[in-house]
Structures are given as structure tokens and as C-alpha cells.
């Protein structure tokens with residue numbers, strides 16, 4: 001179990017706007033997701049996979065999105081890039097991209113035409129999917145795939161494109177002679193590096209990585225993650241890093257958002273999430289893996305399994321699994337409430353009962369227009 005915390009206190013929030021003011025920095029926001037809801041509408045009944053999510057990614061920032069399988073992480077990421085197909089439908093919300101190349105007002109991704117979206121994706125927001133083998137073209141050599149990606153977005157001579165492909169493959173640590181290989185001739189780790197090279201091909205400002213190393217063994221996973229972080233330092237892009245593995249994201253991310261049953265239930269700096277988690281679900285996730293530092297402790301895990309998103313009851317969806325559940329949980333709002341402890345930075349949780357309710361003035365972050373910061 002996590003140790004008891006001092007009660008949190010509500011803090012007055014900053015006015016809404018493109019600056020991120022969570023005490024971490026005042027960096028420019030490059031991706032602002034506001035009130036995003038996404039449902040699958042198959043014949044078996046509506047699945048509310050993402051519900052009223054607010055999340056900001058700042059310039060040069062790594063935001064981790066963690067939660068059990070089926071919590072809606074991929075749906076959120078693909079919905080934000082308009083990559084979902086029916087039966088998925090975006091039912092409300094806004095996604096504003098504010099990269100340097102698109103001007104100070106940004107662009108509303110959800111309002112873009114198909115042609116505008118093709119320009120935006122890859123050039124501005126690139127995605128690295130979990131399974132490289134399914135995303136690479138099996139009948140094209142690595143070099144030709146990278147050149148195709150460059151050719152679609154930049155006006156360059158063939159020679160310059162080949163040179164760029166060679167530089168990219170150097171960047172991700174693959175020998176140049178592998179440019180002539182087909183995907184099936186590469187190891188899983190190399191294929192994933194090729195995907196990362198392709199994501200970097202036209203210098204995007206945001207890279208969304210959806211479980212980019214989950215299929216790889218831990219040694220290769222670690223090497224690739226170190227390389228991603230080194231590239232981020234060198235090239236300055238932002239990352240939305242999605243994983244079911246909270247321990248991984250706590251190592252990598254500046255800020256972490258925890259997702260449960262389609263909702264963000266906690267958002268805060270990685271170190272705050274690691275050392276003073278507010279939401280009982282986050283506490284459960286943390287107690288599911290051993291800590292490398294500190295005292296040995298019993299791994300508790302989380303009893304039960306995530307809810308069926310077709311039949312969500314009102315109130316907190318974590319209630320059937322929560323040791324702190326009380327009668328008010330069946331009607332509680334799932335809006336994030338902001339907390340701060342003296343000496344710590346802004347931290348939001350959707351559970352108003354843990355920590356001590358008497359200290360937390362229950363003005364929601366959503367009321368203030370800044371949830372998810």
C-alpha cells in the first residue's frame with residue numbers, strides 16, 4: 001500500500017490559454033485536447049471508449065498516458081489524429097495543434113478536410129504504432145519506405161531524399177546497409193527503429209508513440225527508449241507516450257495522465273504520481289509492480305477487472321474495485337479536481353474522497369477550463 005498522504009488543497013488555477021502552467025514550466029502547448037469523447041457504435045451497443053478527456057502536450061514535453069488494456073488510450077490517440085474509422089465516432093470535443101509551422105492560432109484537427117489532414121499527419125504529428133511489422137510495407141525496401149514518407153511532404157531531389165534516409169537510419173542506430181533490406185529481413189527491434197526513423201522523417205513537432213516497445217524484449221526495449229529520449233533532446237519534438245506499463249512511463253515522462261474506463265482519473269508530474277499518487281486506481285497500479293528503490297513491500301495489485309464500457313453505471317467506474325468506495329461514489333462527478341501540497345506542483349485527480357475531502361474545495365478543474373494540465 002502507498003503511505004498516507006497529507007491532505008491536498010485546492011489551488012486557484014491560471015486562466016485557460018495556450019501556456020502550460022503546472023509549475024513544471026510555462027512552455028508553449030503544441031497539442032490541446034479538450035472535452036474529447038469518442039464512442040464505438042457497433043450493433044452490440046454503444047461503447048463509450050473516451051469520455052470528456054482534456055490533455056495538453058507542451059513543446060518538448062513527454063506526456064505519458066498509462067492505464068490497463070481497454071482503458072481507451074489508443075482510441076484517444078487515434079481519435080486526436082482523426083485516424084479512427086466507423087464504427088468509431090468522435091461525439092464531442094476539440095483538438096488544437098499549435099505547431100510553429102501553422103501560426104499562433106493553431107489548427108482545429110477535428111475540422112480539417114481529408115487533404116489538410118494528410119498534410120498535418122506525419123509532417124506535424126507522427127505516430128509510431130505498436131506493431132511495426134503490420135505498419136511497414138512488406139514488399140518495399142526500408143530505404144524506399146523512408147523516401148516515400150519524405151517525398152509525400154517535402155520538395156527534395158531524389159539524391160537528397162536518399163541522403164536523408166541514410167541520416168535517419170544513422171540516427172536510430174541501424175547500419176546503413178540495412179536500407180536495402182525488406183522488413184521481414186530485420187529483427188523486431190530493428191523494425192521498430194525503422195518506424196521511429198520514419199516518424200522522424202519530416203521533422204514533426206509531436207510524435208505519438210502507442211506501446212512502441214511492448215512487443216520487444218526488455219533489453220531491446222530499454223535501448224530503444226534511451227535512443228528515443230536522446231533524439232527528443234537533440235531534435236526537440238514532444239511525445240505522447242502510451243503504455244499499459246506505468247513503471248516505464250514514470251521513468252520517461254515529464255507528466256503522466258492515468259486513464260481508466262475512458263476517463264483521465266489523474267494527471268500530474270511523473271515524480272508526484274510516483275511518490276504521492278492521489279487516485280486509488282493509480283495507487284493500485286503502483287502497488288502492482290516492485291520498486292527498485294526503497295523498502296521491499298508486498299505487491300498488492302488491483303482486484304477485479306475493468307468495467308464493460310457498454311454498461312457504465314453513473315458515478316465512479318472504479319467503485320467495484322476500490323477499497324475506499326463509499327455511498328457517494330455512485331453519484332460523484334468524474335471531473336478532475338486540482339490539488340497542490342506546499343512545495344509541490346499542480347496535480348489533478350478525479351477522486352474527491354482520497355485525499356481528505358474537507359481540505360479539497362471541490363471546484364473542478366473542468367469548471368476552471370484547465371483540466372488535464
Ligand SMILES: Nc1ncnc2c1ncn2[C@@H]1O[C@H](COP(=O)(O)OP(=O)(O)O)[C@@H](O)[C@H]1O
Nearest residue numbers: 040042047049068069070071072073074075309
Ligand atoms: N472497433 C471497435 N468496436 C467496438 N469497441 C471497440 C473497438 N475498438 C476498441 N473498442 C473498445 O474500446 C475500448 C478502448 O479500447 P482501446 O482504445 O484499444 O484501449 P487501450 O488502447 O487502452 O488498450 C475497449 O473497451 C475496446 O473493447
Ligand code: SF4
Nearest residue numbers: 316319322324329351
Ligand atoms: S470516487 Fe469513490 S470509488 Fe472512485 S476512486 Fe474515489 S473513493 Fe474510490
Ligand SMILES: [Mg+2]
Nearest residue numbers: 073074075210
Ligand atoms: Mg492500445
